[in-house]
Amino acid sequence: TGELAVDHSSAGNIGGVYDVARRGWSAEMLAALGIPLAMMPERLLYSGEVVGGLLEEWARRLGLQAGTPILAGGVDAAMATLAAGVTRPGNHVAMIGTSMCWGYLNQQVDARHGLVSMPHVYNGHQDLYIFGGAITAGASVSWFREQFCQAEEQQAKETGQDSLWLLEQSAAKIPAGSEGLLFLPYLMGERSPVWDDRASGSFVGLNLYHSRIHLYRAVLEGVSFALRHNIEAGTRGAHSLDPRLIVVGGASHSDLWMQIIADITHFPVYTIVQEVEAALGAALLAAHAVGVVDDRQMEKGWVQLELRAEPAAGNVGVYDRAFASYLELYPALKPVMHSLQLN
Known part of the structure; x- marks a missing residue:
């Protein structure tokens, strides 16, 4: 132009x-x-x-x-949020790809709770997109697979199956909470609500009976704890959140991960049936701008949502206790994290 x-x-x-x-x-x-x-x-x-x-x-x-x-x-996360049908205050979506962004709509800034506020991509004169996120969400999973899962990678080549699917089948047999193992997904520092570029990743609680698969499940759980950490920060600023959590991005392909997120966050988890995400949000805005789509049509929802997981009563309590320990880890380890990076 x-x-x-x-x-x-x-x-x-x-x-x-x-x-x-x-x-x-x-x-x-x-x-x-x-x-x-x-x-x-x-x-x-x-x-x-x-x-x-x-x-x-x-x-x-x-x-x-x-x-x-x-x-x-x-911004891509806000566009993906719009694609999922988020047009009203209280709607909220988690986008979990290489990084993770969780956001909701509100009309007041929420900086006090460690989140970021910006005009939403739709109705931005009035609505704010409030979001927080983890830098290495799916990146933590990719890192673990690339560094420690050569056996699954080789099996995938021989059978044509996806190595992540193979890992998921094994990890599904591990109890919720990975038998006392926690992972901090701070492999490149961390964004909200920690805001520490010198934070680093940690496995805590390792014992001789923990296997490689325990560690893999702990990675999925650790990213999910980071999601709940942001949701709890956002809940302090939002008047109310919808009683369902929509998840978009690569993580949505994992049935196990969707169940873990439901158990940890206490929200039923929905995903989008269509493979659209942020690109659909951009297309909708373009259609709205040139008059092909009106305000009513923008708010009706253009995707089909599918219920993927509901919180399992037997796991919720386990994860609540583990999350309480997760919240204690960063403050306890912060001085060590920083001193290691100074050496």
């Missing part, structure tokens, strides 16, 4: 230099950080607003019509 602009959700996600109340750059914080206001894009648009028309040169290269309206986008 030849235009320089940024959408409000992306601006709010930059961190520290966006004034959510004014929906604009914070001159005070930019000055405090020594960043000239002139360095920031002057045009701030809501997601779905027209940035400009497609230039002739790009129209030829893309095979599209010159002047085609190009719309402002938005």
